[in-house]
Amino acid sequence: MANKKNKHSRRQFFSKTVPVAIGTIGGVGLVAQSCQQANNDEEKISLLSADGQLVEVNKSALTKVPYKPVPPDEARKGIPGKHFVMVVDLARCRNARKCVKSCDHHHQLTPDRPFIKVLRMQDNKTSAPYWMPKKCFHCDNPPCVKVCPVGATYKRSDGLVLIDNERCIGCRFCMAACPYSARVFNWGEPKHQDGDRPYSPETSIPSQVGTVEKCDFCPDMLRQNKVPHCITACPNGALYFGDRNADSVTNGSETVRLSTLLKDKAGYRYHEELGTEPNVYYLPPVDRSFPFKEAPEGQPS
Amino acid sequence: MKSLYKHILIIGLVVIIAAGNVFAQKNKKKTTRISVEYVKDHNKTETLVAKLRVKEKRYISLNDAIVKFYSVSDTSVLLDKIRTNKDGEAIFVIGDNPKIFKDSLGFMAFEVEYDGSTSLKGSNKKIAVKQSNLEVSFFQKDTIKFIEVEANEIGGNNQTSPVKGLKVLFYVKGTFSLFNFAKEKTDNKGKIKIEFPVTMPGDTNGELTIVAKVEEDDIYGTVESMGEINWGIPVPLVKEKQRGLGDTDAPLWMVYTLITLLSAVWFHYLYVIFMIIKIKLAKRSF
Amino acid sequence: MIKNENISDEQFNQKVEKDLLAHLTVNQKRNNIFIFLLIAIVLVGMFAYYRQIRYGLIVTSMRDYTSWGVYISNFVFFVAISLVGSLISSMLKLSKATWSTPLTRISEIIAIAAIFCASIIIIVDMGRPDRFLNVVIYGRIQSPILWDVMIISTYLVISILLLYLSLIPDLALCRDKLTGVSGVRKWFYRVFSVNWKGSPEQYKILHSIIAMLSIVVLPIAFAIHTVTSWLFSTTWRPGWDSTNLGPYFVSGALMAGAAVIIVAMYFIRNVYNLKEYLTDKVFDHMGKLLVLLSLIYLYFNINEYLGPAFKMVGVEGEHIIELFVGKYAGMYWAVQILGLILPIVILSFAWGRKPLPMLIISMLALLGAWFKRFLIVIPSLQHPYLPIQDVDESYRHYIPTWEEWAITFASFAACLLIITFLLRVLPAIPIWEMKRGVEPKSQEA
Incomplete structure (x- = not known):
């Protein structure tokens, strides 16, 4: 691999080979990049297995674990019988930004266009500020879906609001309509993208210039009965995810009944008066796990 | 996640260096830790799940390593050698293995062992269970x-x-x-x-x-x-096909209104074009 | 109109024909320079658009919060301007105001040019213009954008029909009287004058269908700007979430339309030497009309801002503060005072309704109309319900880039280019309607 390419492709490389690279603690990912033998017809990579054995593997056998996301047409149908919801416990958020990072990583986003934003909220001058992780609210009465001229953004039976970026015409009416500013636009050519992957609205990868994107609740994970990446990334268990129909949500370590949680902690939704019926609930920032600390310098605010 | 990569990167580097200096390498082996659990799932399949981890600031799963499973009585009998998966787990299915020793109280004793490698220390663990x-x-x-x-x-x-x-x-x-x-x-x-x-x-x-x-x-x-x-409260099935502002298909009143309005207007256009043709075909009357 | 009332109808009509056909044959060097300048501006705009196609909308200053910019405000401006056609050829015609007859052609030409540019500019704003056909293939008629597409195409067709119908007798005149024009033009006049011979039967048909269309155009004209206002009022945004938006947009559009016709007629009168037809009297009438329309617009302006400013609800209040005393205060008050109050005051005096002061006032009103649309679109987007945080500093401001300005100016130039081109081949003033006593039968009808 040429030196120049090497420099830029580390992130990409990892994203392609994550399962292998994580699994093989011997550092396959790196070895594959640095110890590659040149002048071979079939590219070979020297690996050190955990047993201490040096083995040679074809590069093609190593890269990319095949991933088959659902095609756009299929992605218009929801997962039967489910209705997904998220609950954010504001008392447990300390702006650790792990959710943002894991989201950026799994959706191959650059830091300038994250799907998740952590807002510093302060309801009035005398009340205490708090951090509010904000994703797409996947409203049951979604303004964005109503205004879309081509049905590129749609509401599924399982509650998700997704975008088909192969149909989007880039009019940005949905961005104007969304009262929560949940949507991001690909103003320029997206960077750091794995263009070889087949596009699916369930992964939002690869992005396309001139189209709208947003938090998708990771439906590719949901299809595998796994929670979205941000949920597991949160070190404080502030994010719960689950099925409203089954009345249960989990933050990865504990599973609770949604109705009980909302009842006990007085869960609420932002801007109920707009009638958008969001599927993201918030628990008020009372009895906080952390004292409020302002964002460090350099963090965009 | 990023820090995990950093770890992998560092470990990777260490291992490469280690591989390059096999002879000089003796003392700086990393600690591993093995744990084992007896699991009987709802299909009544009994397994021993050995989890192998390596110490690198915190413990990280070690995959593709061979774990040996023994049945222990007075002597140890090797049951199987199994490679760990990507979660660092080696799973041994107990089944009706005749090699497994069971004592008079019904206890079965097992030992799992990882031999270690040029760069990693070995580790082992014992367990006794009653079915x-x-x-x-x-x-x-x-x-x-x-x-x-x-x-x-x-x-x-x-x-x-x-x-x-x-x-x-x-x-x-x-x-x-x-x-x-x-x-x-x-x-x-x-x-x-x-x-x-x-x-x-x-x-x-x-x-x-x-x-x-x-x-x-x-x-x-x-x-x-x-x-x-089937004692749960049934969840009502959501009708997939609907007509509404947020659905694919428009409400019928909207379809009819738009068709009526547009056709009313465009009919006038057609009429005008028809009349223009009539002007063209009009006879000279003076 | 023409002062000498003593001359016979025949002499009068001959003079009218001669005067009004004159500008179609004169070779105007000045005009050519003007056209080259316009083409140059359009070319620069096309280069800017090429860059936008190549690199994406990143070349603009629009970002995730200010996701609509000058393209959309310019679109709304052009839609507003296009309302001039129906104002003159429908509203004034139906109210039997004969003084506005010489303005009908010009207003219809401007309407077509404006609606054409509006359509272009909306495609420029699209992130994926290559997928424009998706609007037809997957169109959801629930979306106000689809309503806008429908109403704009409907209005464009009726504007073309109105222009064309009132042209038929004049095209026949060009066919019969114009000598020394190119073969293409001769062919054009011949084909499109559809065997017009001025027979009573033809006059009868023509009058009836023009009368019919000038009624049909009224609801469409109101709809086109109301639907455009719905693009905003159907969203969940402070500043747009207003039931007043429809009449507010329509009244603003009528005012802008009146202003643009005044500017156009000033230049046409001077360049084409039509002082005898576009008289000071016509200016006086237009001036009074502009005052009336400005007063109506002022009324809706007060309605639009008084309620929110009195209540100062949340982000709606922040938005009002931004406009009244904040970042946009300078522009806001300039627009309201120079573009709305000043025209009302000055045009209320007879001296203000002379051609030159009216030109200046109308220019101000037009500039005000353009910036007013900027103020409607951009500050609203910068006041979402949840605070703008966790984004790059550039996401908080909106200062259009040179590409956006180039494309915006190119749209103006294209509009002027279309108008200039049409005025080169079509009589600027409907000759047949200026003549006297040529159609005895239709007078009865």
Whole structure:
């Protein structure tokens, strides 16, 4: 691999080979990049297995674990019988930004266009500020879906609001309509993208210039009965995810009944008066796990 | 995640250097840790799950390493060598393996071992378990619905006897995780009877799965049993095809209104074009 | 109109024909320079658009919060301007105001040019213009954008029809009277004058269908700007979430339309030497009309801002503060005072309704109309319900880039280019309607 390419492709490389690279603690990912033998017809990579054995593997056998996301047409149908919801416990958020990072990583986003934003909220001058992780609210009465001229953004039976970026015409009416500013636009050519992957609205990868994107609740994970990446990334268990129909949500370590949680902690939704019926609930920032600390310098605010 | 990559990167570098200096390499081996658990799932499949990890600031799963499983009595008998998966787990299925020794009380003792490599230290772990059965059943008395669990242990002569005071957890199976709704100890007959939580939602038919679990018990390991019952509150099926502002198809009143308005206007256009043709064909009258 | 009332109808008509056909044959060097300048501006705009196609909308200053910019405000401006056609050829015609007859052609030409540019600019704003056909293939008629597409195409067709119908007798005149024009033009006049011979039967048909269309155009004209206002009022945004938006947009559009016709007629009158037809009297009438329309617009302006400013609800209040005393205060008050109050005051005096002061006032009103639309679109987007945080500093401001300005100016130039081109081949003033006593039968009808 040429030196120049090497420099830029580390992130990409990892994203392609994550399962292998994580699994093989011997550092396959790196070895594959640095110890590659040149002048071979079939590219070979020297690996050190955990047993201490040096083995040679074809590069093609190593890269990319095949991933088959659902095609756009299929992605218009929801997962039967489910209705997904998220609950954010504001008392447990300390702006650790792990959710943002894991989201950026799994959706191959650059830091300038994250799907998740952590807002510093302060309801009035005398009340205490708090951090509010904000994703797409996947409203049951979604303004964005109503205004879309081509049905590129749609509401599924399982509650998700997704975008088909192969149909989007880039009019940005949905961005104007969304009262929560949940949507991001690909103003320029997206960077750091794995263009070889087949596009699916369930992964939002690869992005396309001139189209709208947003938090998708990771439906590719949901299809595998796994929670979205941000949920597991949160070190404080502030994010719960689950099925409203089954009345249960989990933050990865504990599973609770949604109705009980909302009842006990007085869960609420932002801007109920707009009638958008969001599927993201918030628990008020009372009895906080952390004292409020302002964002460090350099963090965009 | 990023820090994990950093770790992999560092470990990778270390290993490469290590590989390059096989002869000089002796003292700086990394510590590994192996753990083992006996699991009997709801299909009554018994397995030993060995989890191998390597110490690198914190412990990280080690995959593709060979773990040896032994049956231990006075002597150790090698049962199998199994490679760890990407989660660092090597899973051995117990089955009716004749090599496995069972003592007069019904205990089986196992040892798992990792030999280590040029860069990693070896490690081992022992475990002794007693086989048991857990059964979930449902019954209704008057109008009250009950879940019953019965726990029996299997003795040395394959005779079963009830287990007293065994802690059993009750779960409802969800999409992503198990929701715990009760925790109870078995009585003298090895039984637990709890009331079914009537507010629990099921699927569209009210079907739900109840999981009873003994978790990491010192004697019995992890034993799981499942039962399906349609006692849940049915979730109404959402109609997929609808007409509305947020749906693919427009409401009919909107379709009719637009068609009426547009055709009314465009009809005038057609009429005008028709009249222009009439002007063109008009005879000279003077 | 023409002062000498003593001359016979025949003499009068001959003079009218001669005067009004004159500008179609004169070779105007000045005009050519003007056209080259316009083409140059359009070319620069096309280069800017090429860059936008190549690199994406990143070349603009629009970002995730200010997701609509000058393209959309310019679109609204052009839609507003296009309302001039129906104002003159429908509203004034139906109210039997004969003084506005010489303005009908010009207003219809401007309407077509404006609606054409509006359509272009909306495609420029699209992130994926290559997928424009998706609007047809997957169109959801629930979306106000689809309503806008429908109403704009409907209005464009009726504007073309109105222009064309009132042209037929004049095209026939060009066919018969114009000598020394190119073969293409001769062919054009011949084909499109559809065997017009001025027979009573033809006059009868023509009058009836023009009368019919000038009624049909009214609801469409109101709809086109109301629907455009719905693009905003159907969203959940402070500043747009207003039931007043429809009449507010329509009244603003009528005012802008009146202003643009005044500017156009000033230049046409001077360049084509039509002082005898576009008289000071016509200016006086237009001036009074502009005052009336400005007053109506002022009324809706007060309605639009008084309620929110009195209540100062949340972000709606922040938005009002931004406009009244904040970042946009300078622009806001300049627009309201120079573009709305000043025209009302000055045009209320007879001296203000002379051609030159009216030109200046109308220019101000037009500039005000353009910036007013900027103020409607951009500050609203910068006041979402949840605070703008966790984004790059550039996401908080909106200062259009040179590409956006180039494309915006190119759209103006294109509009002027279309108008200039049409005025080169079509009589600027409907000759047949200026003549006297040529159609006895239709007078009865």
